[in-house]
Amino acid sequence: MSSASVPPLSIIVGDEELLVDRAVAELVAAVRAGDLEVDVHDLVPSQVTAGKLVEVTSPSLFGERRVVVLRSAQDLTKDLVAEVTGYLKDPADDVVMVLAHAGGAKGKALLEAATKAGATRINCAKPTKAAERLQFIKGEFSRADRQITADAAQALLDAVGSDLREIAAACTQLVVDTDGRVDAAAVARYHTGKAEASGFTVADRTVEGRLPEALEQLRWSLAVGTAPVLINSALAGAVRGLAVVAQPQRGVADAELAKRAKVPPWKLRTLRQQARGWTPQGVARAMAVIAETDALIKGAGRDPAYALERAVIEIAAARGSVLR
Amino acid sequence: MLKRMSVFDDLVGQDTVIEQLRSATRAAGEQLAGGAGGGMTHAWLFTGPPGSGRAEAARAFAAALQCADGGCGHCSSCHQVFAGTHTDVLYVRPSGLSFGVDRTRELVLRAASRPTSGRFRIVLFEDADRATEAASNALLKAVEEPSPRTVWLLCTPTAEDMLVTIRSRCRQVRLRTPPTRAVVDVLVNRDGVAPDTAAEAARAAAGHIERARRLATDPDARERRSEVLAIPARLDGMGACVSAAARLYELAEAEAKATTSALDEQEKSDLKAAFGEGGTGKGVAKAVRGAAGAIKDLEEQQKRRATRIKRDTYDLALMDLVAFYRDVLAIQLGARVELSTGAHEADLMRVARASSPESTLRRIDAIMACRERIAANVHPQIAMEAMTAALYMG
Numbered sequence: 001m002s003s004a005s006v007p008p009l010s011i012i013v014g015d016e017e018l019l020v021d022r023a024v025a026e027l028v029a030a031v032r033a034g035d036l037e038v039d040v041h042d043l044v045p046s047q048v049t050a051g052k053l054v055e056v057t058s059p060s061l062f063g064e065r066r067v068v069v070l071r072s073a074q075d076l077t078k079d080l081v082a083e084v085t086g087y088l089k090d091p092a093d094d095v096v097m098v099l100a101h102a103g104g105a106k107g108k109a110l111l112e113a114a115t116k117a118g119a120t121r122i123n124c125a126k127p128t129k130a131a132e133r134l135q136f137i138k139g140e141f142s143r144a145d146r147q148i149t150a151d152a153a154q155a156l157l158d159a160v161g162s163d164l165r166e167i168a169a170a171c172t173q174l175v176v177d178t179d180g181r182v183d184a185a186a187v188a189r190y191h192t193g194k195a196e197a198s199g200f201t202v203a204d205r206t207v208e209g210r211l212p213e214a215l216e217q218l219r220w221s222l223a224v225g226t227a228p229v230l231i232n233s234a235l236a237g238a239v240r241g242l243a244v245v246a247q248p249q250r251g252v253a254d255a256e257l258a259k260r261a262k263v264p265p266w267k268l269r270t271l272r273q274q275a276r277g278w279t280p281q282g283v284a285r286a287m288a289v290i291a292e293t294d295a296l297i298k299g300a301g302r303d304p305a306y307a308l309e310r311a312v313i314e315i316a317a318a319r320g321s322v323l324r
Numbered sequence: 325m326l327k328r329m330s331v332f333d334d335l336v337g338q339d340t341v342i343e344q345l346r347s348a349t350r351a352a353g354e355q356l357a358g359g360a361g362g363g364m365t366h367a368w369l370f371t372g373p374p375g376s377g378r379a380e381a382a383r384a385f386a387a388a389l390q391c392a393d394g395g396c397g398h399c400s401s402c403h404q405v406f407a408g409t410h411t412d413v414l415y416v417r418p419s420g421l422s423f424g425v426d427r428t429r430e431l432v433l434r435a436a437s438r439p440t441s442g443r444f445r446i447v448l449f450e451d452a453d454r455a456t457e458a459a460s461n462a463l464l465k466a467v468e469e470p471s472p473r474t475v476w477l478l479c480t481p482t483a484e485d486m487l488v489t490i491r492s493r494c495r496q497v498r499l500r501t502p503p504t505r506a507v508v509d510v511l512v513n514r515d516g517v518a519p520d521t522a523a524e525a526a527r528a529a530a531g532h533i534e535r536a537r538r539l540a541t542d543p544d545a546r547e548r549r550s551e552v553l554a555i556p557a558r559l560d561g562m563g564a565c566v567s568a569a570a571r572l573y574e575l576a577e578a579e580a581k582a583t584t585s586a587l588d589e590q591e592k593s594d595l596k597a598a599f600g601e602g603g604t605g606k607g608v609a610k611a612v613r614g615a616a617g618a619i620k621d622l623e624e625q626q627k628r629r630a631t632r633i634k635r636d637t638y639d640l641a642l643m644d645l646v647a648f649y650r651d652v653l654a655i656q657l658g659a660r661v662e663l664s665t666g667a668h669e670a671d672l673m674r675v676a677r678a679s680s681p682e683s684t685l686r687r688i689d690a691i692m693a694c695r696e697r698i699a700a701n702v703h704p705q706i707a708m709e710a711m712t713a714a715l716y717m718g
Binding site for chain 1: 560561562563564565566567570694697700701702703705706707709710711713714716717
């Protein structure tokens with residue numbers, strides 16, 4: 001990007017700080033590439049006043065270009081939003097304005113005003129799905145002209161967790177420490193274990209009857225500090241889902257079923273798969289175990305970890321049971 | 325409402341208790357006149373099943389003690405006691421799940437002062453069983469040796485709910501479950517309910533007067549009850565179990581919200597006004613900022629109250645279910661008793677035919693287990709799903 005091609009107004013939408021920082025840095029670098037004499041004003045809402053805005057956007061004596069970055073633009077007060085909107089209607093020639101907005105409903109008026117004023121939009125939303133994070137890891141390596149195998153990327157993701165900054169840092173480290181194509185063995189040399197094991201994974205493995213994996217996941221998630229109550233409520237959610245799809249009430253449409261099971265409609269298929277091998281008796285037994293476990297976790301028992309382990313074992317055993 | 329002839333008019337089907345309280349009132353009069361007054365004492369424990377009117381009995385007794393005529397029911401003193409505005413009667417009504425030691429100590433202090441009217445200083449403690457253990461201990465000393473004119477009136481479902489040391493220092497007043505006939509009479513004569521509706525409500529409430537009144541006068545309450553009672557016949561699969569539990573959960577949430585939301589807002593804005601919000605002038609901004617802590621306390625208190633209302637609502641629904649299965653059991657065993665859920669006869673018969681008395685008992689146990697779990701803080705939806713599943717399995 002040369003200096004001439006940098007748009008005079010950009011809006012960065014999203015709440016992933018790392019990506020926002022990178023986008024800002026790229027824009028600043030692009031401006032610098034064309035003109036070394038650049039003033040960069042990187043402002044957070046607490047630093048912004050009407051006076052400051054006028055100061056940074058008014059023509060400079062020596063004619064150098066300026067980059068004005070307004071961080072967390074959604075948190076600007078109403079008066080300041082009016083100031084910024086006013087500026088957008090009559091922008092200065094030698095100023096590159098960058099607004100960083102978290103997205104969402106807060107401060108939406110400013111977002112709309114900027115879009116209307118012809119801002120270039122850069123999306124920096126937090127990746128929510130695992131696939132997006134894997135894509136991000138691959139991207140990190142290709143930025144450094146390197147490659148990573150799919151299973152290695154997955155292993156890295158498991159070990160580091162979902163925080164993008166941490167993932168990026170781990171990638172940089174691997175790029176420096178290894179040579180050639182990064183494979184699972186290379187990742188295993190530096191990273192091991194699981195950073196994040198949620199109650200949902202525990203619940204899924206349990207109702208699928210994969211007991212060893214369920215217990216392993218349970219231990220991981222307790223080790224990384226997931227609250228026992230949350231794990232139990234994930235178990236309850238999974239069994240509730242089974243109950244809803246295993247013996248649906250007559251004349252209930254899929255959309256309604258999904259609502260009752262409290263899952264998005266696309267997850268019904270997974271639920272139906274999980275429900276194979278479950279009898280009503282088994283589900284009823286599992287529900288009783290969960291209610292008991294909830295009491296044990298909340299003070300009726302001494303050791304929540306033990307209570308959960310027992311629950312996982314009993315629920316997995318209830319799968320396929322015919323008689324009580 | 326008819327004009328009260330005596331403060332004891334409101335007590336339904338409690339003739340023995342009324343006699344006991346009348347003679348205590350007479351003895352109290354003697355005591356004030358300088359006599360021995362042997363029938364009067366300084367601590368009373370009112371016990372009786374929910375809805376039998378423990379608090380009403382205690383209040384009537386308080387009015388009788390404060391009244392120069394021994395409880396005429398229409399003098400200003402009697403009115404004040406019934407309206408809750410009498411200066412010498414302290415009302416304590418725990419709105420949360422428990423009553424703590426701090427508030428108890430405060431209460432003990434206030435109870436120790438002399439009466440302003442020259443008769444008695446009375447503390448009326450409803451739901452005294454909600455006092456925590458520490459609170460009960462704080463209460464003990466005051467109940468044991470109160471100031472000369474202080475009278476403690478404690479209300480609990482059973483005497484066993486109180487610390488044994490407190491129990492032994494109180495004279496007990498035992499109320500009984502009022503017979504259905506007496507409840508019907510009250511609903512017809514006092515609340516002007518049609519006899520048919522009154523009879524049905526009285527049977528449904530099984531001796532719980534307030535509940536009977538609510539059912540007789542509030543169509544929504546009747547609706548909710550019949551929705552709860554329709555659950556057993558609809559449990560035809562695990563899916564239905566989940567929806568039934570979710571429905572019970574929603575009903576309770578809605579009930580709690582309906583009762584508390586308006587109240588919560590009002591209390592909050594009152595508190596903010598007390599801290600000077602909306603005012604102008606020097607120092608107002610600082611005072612308003614200082615309200616944050618108080619508002620947080622208030623919100624916590626409101627949350628506790630909402631929790632209690634929810635728990636009470638679950639309990640009501642679960643007890644209705646128990647009543648249903650009790651009637652099923654009565655039909656299965658051929659017992660000739662009054663059915664409290666007689667309006668759902670078709671469902672009763674169907675369930676009775678389709679199952680054995682043993683499984684009915686198992687079902688009742690499942691409901692009771694669910695009540696205990698909710699009381700032990702298990703997530704209500706989880707507890708109720710386990711229950712509906714057990715009801716379905718039989």
